[in-house]
Amino acid sequence: MVKTFLDGVAIGFYRGIGEVQKIGPFSEVNFFIGPNNAGKSIVLSFIHEHLPSENKSQQGSLPLNSPLSFRGEGEGVFLAGFGIRKFNVLDSLKQKNAATFENPQSSVYQLVHDTVDRLVCDGILWQQFRGNKYVSQVFQPKISEFINISNAHGWNKLNHSFTGRSGEDIRTKALPRILRKINEGVLVGYPPVELVPAKRKLGDKEDEEFKDSSGIGLIPKLASLQDPDWQKEQERYVFDAINTFLQAVTGKPDAEIRVPHERNHLLVRMDGKLLPLDSLGTGIHEVILIAAFCTIRTEQIICIEEPEIHLHPTLQRKLIRYLQENTDNQYFIATHSAAFIDTPGASVFRVWNDGVQSYVEPALLKDDKWQICEDLGYRASDILQANMVIWVEGPSDRIYLNHWIAAVDPDLIEGTHYAIMFYGGGLVSHLSAESEGDPLGELIGLRSLNKNMAIVMDSDRDSAGAVLKSAAQRLIDEVTDERGFVWITKGREIENYVDYDDLQGVLKELHPKVYDGSWDGGEFEHAFYFKRKGKAEPYKDANKIGAARKICEQPANLGVLDLRERVTELVALIHRANGIGDAENEPQILQA
Known part of the structure; x- marks a missing residue:
């Protein structure tokens, strides 16, 4: 089943986005839908390039005159923030400060909860990192907003619980230290991020390494899954899952992908025949590629550019349903297809540009989704x-x-x-x-x-x-x-x-x-x-x-x-x- 690793992002002065925008909360599958040149790929590019994940460190700034710098009216400093839901913040604090959370009836326990309530914005704690280390909080309230939550005795107890210190000035020393400890106490660890580009192809070279999701090295990788070594027999389930999806999209219960000895293309055994995958049409070819990428990758964040290319809306929906039911990744998908708007369990974001900058807003209501359809050029009589x-x-x-x-x-x-x-x-x-x-x-x-x-x-x-x-x-x-x-x-x-x-x-x-x-x-x-x-x-x-x-x-x-x-x-x-x-x-x- 799909998972959620990233809860939200805050982006400022990056590509088409100017002033800081909070984007979230995210779910397991997230669609960014809008017309051409609206800025649908901004969030995907940001996550792929700047999320401090296992396969890269987050960049704290953009090089001077970078093509990724904001090019609209006005100017400002690039900001990269990442969101953690409130319940994840509290869970992390409990892991690091078990003694503080032992007694839910204690004043210190309640004070931590009240403090986190003030720190979060829209239910999310927004943070900035440099490398993989916390730097500062985005949208942090003023110290004065915390003073009245408790008396000096309560703050001193919490300060001692978190830092071992006591007797410090509440406003200038204790509170700033507590707030920083709370932010630093959040256990942030993001998995690798993969980008599936809009242009995808099957690489047919034996010596190509399967290191990205463009299609290069996919055939040799599938060959290893088709006939794994005896020590890796468990990997065959990945190949079986891809075949199950092929059977679903073709409507043929006997359909099966085969990798020939030459490994220069993929074959499909179906209805007693052995045919090249290409012969089933570009749509089937395209959807199998994406499903294969996402099945081979496990517990990762995957960004997909325009999965609807060459796909009938029915195939689009079957692909997403397969990803939801058979993979354990989190997905961020840029698209201009209205077929994804009503995907159960997914978050939909409308992306639009007012001629000055791009905006990314959650489509929570039916009216929001109708607005997306209008942005895409649909008429009321079309849908x-x-x-x-x-x-x-x-x-x-x-x-x-x-x-x-x-x-x-x-x-x-x-x-x-x-x-x-x-x-x-x-x-x-x-x-x-x-x-x-x-x-x-x-x-x-x-x-x-x-x-x-x-x-x-x-x-x-x-x-x-x-x-x-x-x-x-x-x-x-x-x-x-x-x-x-x-x-x-x-x-x-x-x-x-x-x-x-x-x-x-x-x-x-x-x-x-x-x-x-x-x-x-x-x-x-x-x-x-x-x-x-x-x-x-x-x-x-x-x-x-x-x-x-x-x-x-x-x-x-x-x-x-x-x-x-x-x-x-x-x-x-x-x-x-x-x-x-x-x-x-x-x-x-x-x-x-």
Whole structure:
């Protein structure tokens, strides 16, 4: 599984960045997305060149007239800062000062926590290094901001605990010494940093050393993994993992990379044939190269330039999912592909330039991600909020569907993998999924909005033999194919998929003043109706949304009617729309 080694960076007067910018917090996979010349590669270049990692020391300054110096308006001193999350700061201090942290109830213990709270900015402690040694804190508060945290006695105890000194002036000696000790006490150790450049190729020379991620020396390296010495047999798992990825992207369970004796190219054994890797197309060739680089490297920080080159969006997503599930590196990726915006578990940063300098900002909200899409030149009609649209009659249907979908695949996220939209029951007769050649399509051309589409609709049948309404049958004919289907409820309404006794119990709780018992509970009855106190007619206006919310507070029961089959079909369609999993092994879409 991917890991997080670096929590954030602070950059000032470097390439396209002028005044100091704090960039973070980082996660296991981080995307820097923006148009050409926005400055997407700034953070990658900074990390690769200046992070004080195992394979290099951090440079404290840039040479005079360096091409990496800031070239915008104004001038300033190059600043390289690195961030450590608060909980990592405290963990490091505990390792170095075990006695101080023995008693969580002690005043010294609490004072350390309060002091760290003041030192961090946006939850991160920002530091500068020279070589691998701490130099100073970036954004350090003034001494006066710490004075009132504790009295002189508390500071003296902490000073003695950290430095062995006591009786010093708090403002001029003790506090500055304590703050420096806290900063120096953070155990910073970053792994090697590798850069996968935008231009990648397979080196075919036997004597080339595999020392970077440009492709030079990759074939000899793969050969050693294909047939390792008996003492290194454990290395074969790396080769097996790359083959597993090849099988996923080609859809061929027998696909396998082979390195021939001459070691001048790669072969693929597939469908009983042995072919050059190049013959599968540039996209497969490119994605296998990147996957190989990242699988061979372990527990490192890897910066990747434009992985989307020659890759279809589906391959782009498969690559990232493979890296997340099968490697243990941290990734920083510069791209102008919108396909990565909704990657689960990843951090997305918008990179833009105002004509003077570049800015890097986290894209935390949907509006931020829409702004990225606009930066990349997408129009509102080019993209939707999700890769699939599910049309339902109303809000309570949405609540149930989200609950049931989560029961089958809890990793699916509304607004990312699918969107739910309302058509309203009264519009059913006007809906048409064909946007051309049909006058009803002018009202709502569903498939012109998104080809990946499902419609969930009440059957409204009052018996098993009742005829389905003509509008519903027409939608089945127009929509049902490999990218869409219509789900007509097996019972009368979607509420008939809820256990009847559970539903009636919730209705009694919601309407205690009028509820006087259940009505009829058959699958073709109105499940929401109940007996009303003092009335012969059933109560028909129950709180559907409130009931749905209460029902969905409990684990989903998919064993009612055909609910499990239908939800499984719907999840399979969402998977296909998002390129998740092996489509060949997904349940097939059935006719309604």
